[in-house]
Amino acid sequence: MSSIRARRQRPIEYSILYSATLCMLALGAVMVYSASSAESLLNGSQDPSFYLRRYVVFGLAGLFVLHVASRYGLELVERVTPPLLLAGFLLTAAVMVPGVGVTVNGATRWLGAGPLQFQPSELLKLALVLYAVRLLAARPDSVLRLVDLVRPLLLVVGAACTLLMAQPDMGTSLVICFAIGALLIAADTPLRHLGTMGGSLAGLALILTAIEPYRMARLTAFLDPFADAENTGFQTVQALTAIGSGGLLGVGLGESVQKIFYLPEAHTDMILAIIGEELGLLGILAVAVLYGMIGYAGLRAAKAAVDRYSKLLAAGITSLILCQATLNFFAVLGMAPLTGVPLPFISYGATNLVVLLAGMGLLLGVAGGGRVRREQARPRLRAIEGGGRAEGRDRGGRDGGARGAGAGRRGGARG
Numbered sequence: 001m002s003s004i005r006a007r008r009q010r011p012i013e014y015s016i017l018y019s020a021t022l023c024m025l026a027l028g029a030v031m032v033y034s035a036s037s038a039e040s041l042l043n044g045s046q047d048p049s050f051y052l053r054r055y056v057v058f059g060l061a062g063l064f065v066l067h068v069a070s071r072y073g074l075e076l077v078e079r080v081t082p083p084l085l086l087a088g089f090l091l092t093a094a095v096m097v098p099g100v101g102v103t104v105n106g107a108t109r110w111l112g113a114g115p116l117q118f119q120p121s122e123l124l125k126l127a128l129v130l131y132a133v134r135l136l137a138a139r140p141d142s143v144l145r146l147v148d149l150v151r152p153l154l155l156v157v158g159a160a161c162t163l164l165m166a167q168p169d170m171g172t173s174l175v176i177c178f179a180i181g182a183l184l185i186a187a188d189t190p191l192r193h194l195g196t197m198g199g200s201l202a203g204l205a206l207i208l209t210a211i212e213p214y215r216m217a218r219l220t221a222f223l224d225p226f227a228d229a230e231n232t233g234f235q236t237v238q239a240l241t242a243i244g245s246g247g248l249l250g251v252g253l254g255e256s257v258q259k260i261f262y263l264p265e266a267h268t269d270m271i272l273a274i275i276g277e278e279l280g281l282l283g284i285l286a287v288a289v290l291y292g293m294i295g296y297a298g299l300r301a302a303k304a305a306v307d308r309y310s311k312l313l314a315a316g317i318t319s320l321i322l323c324q325a326t327l328n329f330f331a332v333l334g335m336a337p338l339t340g341v342p343l344p345f346i347s348y349g350a351t352n353l354v355v356l357l358a359g360m361g362l363l364l365g366v367a368g369g370g371r372v373r374r375e376q377a378r379p380r381l382r383a384i385e386g387g388g389r390a391e392g393r394d395r396g397g398r399d400g401g402a403r404g405a406g407a408g409r410r411g412g413a414r415g
Contacts (some may be wrong), residue, residue, distance in 0.1 A: 243284070
């Protein structure tokens with residue numbers, strides 16, 4: 001009976017986050033099969049469900065991690081963040097050791113052999129967000145001076161991005177920078193500091209693009225993909241062709257033409273284009289609505305959290321998911337250069353799927369009110385609370401009702 005009552009006490013944010021995640025996993029399984037089955041069969045594997053089976057296996061493993069993290073993660077995450085960050089750095093560096101890392105399509109980003117491969121940059125990405133949350137929660141005044149941000153936080157983020165750029169993996173580097181930037185906004189960092197960091201990052205990105213021919217080719221292809229539609233602009237042109245062919249309602253599930261040897265990485269980075277072709281504009285809008293639900297519920301969970309760490313954790317995980325999704329949307333729709341970033345929870349990618357589901361578990365833990373109260377007065381962050389009088393508003397009875405009950409005892413309403 002107690003478990004039933006705990007489930008009934010879960011706030012609406014928890015239900016929205018969990019429902020949106022399950023919907024995206026279901027859509028991902030359908031679209032991974034649709035996008036990969038024909039090519040898998042034509043390539044001679046004789047197994048059209050190869051990628052579907054792997055997606056389901058890793059999706060179930062990720063859901064297990066999600067439930068464990070939502071129930072127990074908030075009690076452990078601060079303590080495990082330093083070793084997790086160290087492991088992320090060491091494993092990402094190990095990728096660059098000759099004979100250890102696995103190279104695919106000119107990029108060396110994986111460890112392992114055969115079908116069991118692991119991408120350490122995904123672990124590093126989550127670990128950096130957790131590290132930033134831990135630091136900003138423990139040192140709230142560090143956002144007031146730029147030098148205090150640079151020394152403990154930005155140097156670590158810069159070292160991680162340097163390591164990732166050597167693989168090369170500019171997409172993950174951009175996701176990290178955008179997510180950390182959003183987290184700094186949530187931590188009430190002054191606008192002048194954000195402007196300085198943003199301008200420096202933009203200048204550095206332009207320099208790195210200019211010194212690498214393949215990055216410059218991607219940039220020029222983004223500006224005018226049809227100018228070299230058979231080479232540098234090929235993937236973008238094929239993605240736009242797929243989306244244009246789908247129209248409003250799509251050509252029908254499983255009826256895509258572009259996925260059969262026309263559109264590279266159809267079941268991974270470019271799966272949104274197949275959704276657009278088969279399910280049309282409405283399918284793309286449905287995916288956008290699901291991410292919107294995560295953004296809405298994640299930020300509401302941050303606003304209602306009882307301590308600074310929980311607030312920043314919810315904001316950081318939400319930003320990580322949405323920044324990656326936004327970058328993928330823009331790249332597939334031809335509004336940004338291609339970066340090789342998968343669509344969260346939907347694209348095929350074992351490591352990305354499991355790691356983001358673990359992050360979602362931590363977000364569900366905050367949304368479920370599972371963090372133990374550690375401060376007498378509920379801290380207030382202007383960027384999250386949403387205005388001067390936000391603190392005094394009644395948030396639908398959550399502070400005095402189920403949310404208060406869940407937050408006041410260890411282990412309550414987290415499952």
